[in-house]
Amino acid sequence: LVGCIHALFLSPMNCYGSHGEAISTTDRMYLESLSLQGTLTFDNTTASATDWGQLRSQLPPSGVMHPTSVDDIATVVAAVARSESELTVAARGLGSSIWGQSQAHNGIVIEMTSLKGIKVAPLGDAASNGVPFVEAMGGEMWVDVLTTSLEYGLAPRSWTDYLYLTVGGTLSNAGVSGQSFRHGPEVSNVLQLEVVTGTGEVVVCSATKSSELFFAVLGGLGQFGIIAKARIVLEVAPQRVRWIRAIYTDFATFKADQELLIGAAQPFDYVEGFVVLNNENAINGWGSVPFVRSDINAAMIPGHAGAIMYCLEVTKAYSAAALPTLDQVVESMLAPLSFHRGLLFEKDTTYFKFLDRVHEVEMELRAHGLWEIPHPWLNIFVPASSIDRFNTLVFKPIATQEFSGPILVYPVNKSKWDKRLSVAVPEGPEEIFYIVAFLRNKLPDTIGGPSLTEMLDYNESVLRICESLHCKQYLPHYEDRNKWTHHFGSKWDLFVQNKQLFDPCAILSPGLNIFTRGR
Numbered sequence: 001l002v003g004c005i006h007a008l009f010l011s012p013m014n015c016y017g018s019h020g021e022a023i024s025t026t027d028r029m030y031l032e033s034l035s036l037q038g039t040l041t042f043d044n045t046t047a048s049a050t051d052w053g054q055l056r057s058q059l060p061p062s063g064v065m066h067p068t069s070v071d072d073i074a075t076v077v078a079a080v081a082r083s084e085s086e087l088t089v090a091a092r093g094l095g096s097s098i099w100g101q102s103q104a105h106n107g108i109v110i111e112m113t114s115l116k117g118i119k120v121a122p123l124g125d126a127a128s129n130g131v132p133f134v135e136a137m138g139g140e141m142w143v144d145v146l147t148t149s150l151e152y153g154l155a156p157r158s159w160t161d162y163l164y165l166t167v168g169g170t171l172s173n174a175g176v177s178g179q180s181f182r183h184g185p186e187v188s189n190v191l192q193l194e195v196v197t198g199t200g201e202v203v204v205c206s207a208t209k210s211s212e213l214f215f216a217v218l219g220g221l222g223q224f225g226i227i228a229k230a231r232i233v234l235e236v237a238p239q240r241v242r243w244i245r246a247i248y249t250d251f252a253t254f255k256a257d258q259e260l261l262i263g264a265a266q267p268f269d270y271v272e273g274f275v276v277l278n279n280e281n282a283i284n285g286w287g288s289v290p291f292v293r294s295d296i297n298a299a300m301i302p303g304h305a306g307a308i309m310y311c312l313e314v315t316k317a318y319s320a321a322a323l324p325t326l327d328q329v330v331e332s333m334l335a336p337l338s339f340h341r342g343l344l345f346e347k348d349t350t351y352f353k354f355l356d357r358v359h360e361v362e363m364e365l366r367a368h369g370l371w372e373i374p375h376p377w378l379n380i381f382v383p384a385s386s387i388d389r390f391n392t393l394v395f396k397p398i399a400t401q402e403f404s405g406p407i408l409v410y411p412v413n414k415s416k417w418d419k420r421l422s423v424a425v426p427e428g429p430e431e432i433f434y435i436v437a438f439l440r441n442k443l444p445d446t447i448g449g450p451s452l453t454e455m456l457d458y459n460e461s462v463l464r465i466c467e468s469l470h471c472k473q474y475l476p477h478y479e480d481r482n483k484w485t486h487h488f489g490s491k492w493d494l495f496v497q498n499k500q501l502f503d504p505c506a507i508l509s510p511g512l513n514i515f516t517r518g519r
């Protein structure tokens with residue numbers, strides 16, 4: 001298949017290749033001769049080869065560009081596509097990937113965060129039918145998109161759990177959180193993109209204009225173009241939220257309630273959940289559920305509870321004017337649910353603080369030197385019809401493990417994911433699938449816990465179970481390139497076709513290990 005890409009596009013694009021060496025003198029001189037507003041350096045490039053996972057040994061790029069205009073990106077991408085070598089290009093957001101997805105060994109990394117700009121259109125425009133939107137450069141962080149939008153009393157409606165991620169980086173994957181059941185992932189909330197394709201062409205696209213490129217790029221793992229700008233739908237921002245957590249001892253009841261909530265006519269604004277170990281572990285034991293640790297103790301856990309419990313997490317947005325009736329409203333929304341009544345915990349906070357909640361955890365972990373450590377994370381989409389088996393085969397045995405990190409599990413509605421998006425979701429007619437995230441940290445040896453090898457072996461064992469349960473990896477990574485065909489399933493042929501159209505020399509995002517640059 002890769003050969004097919006090469007064969008197809010040797011002409012007319014003239015894609016050349018040598019043998020994977022570091023940059024040649026000719027290429028370097030050629031790139032140095034380009035007229036750029038930003039900078040392109042070939043020294044000290046190792047910082048651009050780091051990521052959140054810390055699982056890929058340092059594979060530094062040859063060059064690093066800090067663009068200050070979209071033209072800078074287009075100029076460098078076009079030059080790389082024309083070069084007579086195997087040079088590649090990766091856009092890098094904040095390197096929040098696990099497996100080197102934003103790296104380009106011996107290629108050029110474009111540090112997208114150097115390109116700044118966030119503009120709010122509070123009244124929208126004709127193309128958006130008056131729907132307000134924010135236009136952000138691809139390297140802007142979601143936290144800054146939120147802060148700027150809030151100045152207008154507006155906010156995006158779909159999020160990730162953590163906001164120190166870039167717009168382009170999350171839109172290249174999907175961007176999921178507790179709002180996804182209602183508004184779809186972040187990729188379902190984009191009105192327009194400005195994209196630099198793999199040939200260096202700058203294209204403005206949307207669902208109605210150059211739509212092939214638009215849908216290819218959203219969830220496209222950086223394979224079809226670099227997101228220079230994105231227009232994101234805004235809604236009136238809630239002022240405050242009531243943040244609620246409730247414990248279940250039984251998976252069937254937990255699952256039934258989560259699915260009830262995501263289909264409710266008047267839903268909560270956010271629905272997530274996580275696995276809780278029936279122990280005092282600070283990270284994922286029952287002590288991690290209440291907002292104030294002293295609000296729970298061992299005597300409160302029902303005697304019949306097994307080694308694994310589950311926590312539902314929801315929020316209800318409200319304005320100051322709605323406060324007098326809030327208790328009553330929330331009570332009626334919780335009434336049909338079957339959590340343990342004595343194990344309900346609530347907290348009121350501002351909308352910003354709720355959305356920025358993981359940043360508080362970050363500050364704490366940083367203070368203890370536990371933020372910049374290896375993260376062998378694994379994210380999976382599990383079809384609803386497989387989630388009971390997943391609970392039996394994967395969640396329940398976790399009780400016997402030392403598991404240093406949260407385990408998220410929450411359902412979303414597939415109809416909120418446009419079929420034309422590149423992102424691979426479980427196939428078939430089922431409306432619901434679950435987002436499951438094993439957010440495990442490799443603690444320093446001085447603290448103890450399983451080795452990195454043991455954790456990675458564990459992930460592999462989960463992925464083997466997933467094969468028979470028809471799951472899809474989210475933020476996918478495969479060492480074996482052949483597995484991409486299976487991953488994309490019915491979307492694979494279009495994925496390849498789009499690669500041929502928009503990045504014919506296969507220069508973009510080589511860290512994914514899907515295609516090889518043509519020779």
Ligand code: FAD
Pocket residue numbers: 052090091092093094095096097098101102103112138139159160161162165166167168169170172173174175176177221222225226227228475509511512
């Ligand atoms: P990078 O990791 O730098 O890049 C990711 C990929 O996108 C690479 O292939 C890169 O080449 C490509 N890319 C980067 N920028 C662009 C661009 N402008 N145009 C085209 N391609 C580009 N994800 C969720 O969905 N939900 C969550 O709740 C969530 N929580 C997270 C919490 C933490 C603490 C961390 C570290 C990550 C979390 N993620 C979550 C994962 C996150 O969405 C991905 O790591 C994503 O890649 C964004 O990271 P980034 O902006 O640093 O991109």
